[in-house]
Each structure stands twice: as C-alpha cells, then as structure tokens.
Amino acid sequence: MENKNIVKVISSLFMITILFSCADIDSEKEWGTALIYIPQATYGDNNYTVPNDGSQEQxxxxxxxxxxxxxxxLGVYRSGLMPLEGYSVKIFSEDIVLSGYEPLPQNVYVLPDNISVPDGNREKTFYLSVDLDFLRNNEDTDYALSVKITDPTRYMLNESISTVNVLIKTKNLLEKIDGGDK
Structure with missing residues (x-):
C-alpha cells in the first residue's frame, strides 16, 4: 500500500513538472510597462553635449x-515588451539657463512639432537642425536648448527622461566639422 502512495506522489510531481515545462518561456512573454522617453535624456543628468566624444572613423x-x-x-523610444503599436508625441523646446551657455535663438533652429512612430516600431529619430553659419559667426558662445516630449497618443511618458538639455559646445563642434582649419 505504501509503495502505491509513493508511486502516485512521484507520478503527480512528474505530471506537474511536465505541465509547467510546456508553459511559455518568460523571455517571450509580454511584460514591463510601456513608457515613452527621449534616449538622449539618459546621458548625464539629462544633459546631451554636442559634439560627443565620438569620431567620424567610428x-x-x-x-x-x-x-x-x-x-x-534626437529620438523617442518605447520600453516594454508589449506589441509594438504606433504612437506619436508632441515636441516642444524651451530656453534653459545654464552657467556657461546662452539660450539658442529660435530663429536659428528647426525642430519638428511632433513625431509619429508607426506600428511595428519601438523608436524613431528626429533632428534639432541648427544653422551652421550662425554657429560659425558665434564660435565663442556655447548654446543650450531644452527639448521635451508631451501628449502621447498611446502609452505613458517616463517623466524623468522625457526632457533633454541639448548643450552645444560651439568651438568644439566647429573643430570637428571643419577639421580645425578655417
């Protein structure tokens, strides 16, 4: 009688093990919270220095x-492993006061009003386009601009990294662009 109970217990454990081993693999499950943010805001206290330390060769x-x-x-990114449904966000810029930087004048840059990420995509790049002649005529002045995303059509914002301060080191940037010779 005792052997029958042991066999039943072992058989039950074996069946449970088989049942759980057929479950979905955790890495294939949808999980996490879908949050939208600006990846460049994850650099050093939301400060994104241009130029970075990268090189053209690399x-x-x-x-x-x-x-x-x-x-x-610049760009937007959506975290989480849920299905990749399209979304859009509005893009705003604001002057920012930082020691050693002047606000970037509104008439020398272009920034889109919004960005749309289509279904099946997690991220999309956009650009802050700055007039090169303006920078060349003001090479001794560094500039700053705060860029923020708001009003997502789907998902929520990761508020702590939905704003980035773009810091333009003008002389360093021009040296990289012009190769040090003018």
Missing part, C-alpha cells in the same frame, strides 16, 4: 552636417 557622432545645417540626433 561613425558614432551625435550629429551630421548637410545643406548648411548641423542636424543633432
């Missing part, structure tokens, strides 16, 4: 130059 600069504009790379 292809990791945080800007590009075209049509007399410096295009500073």
């Amino acid at each position: 292809n990791n600069l945080n800007y590009s130059v075209s049509e007399n504009k410096v295009n500073i790379f």
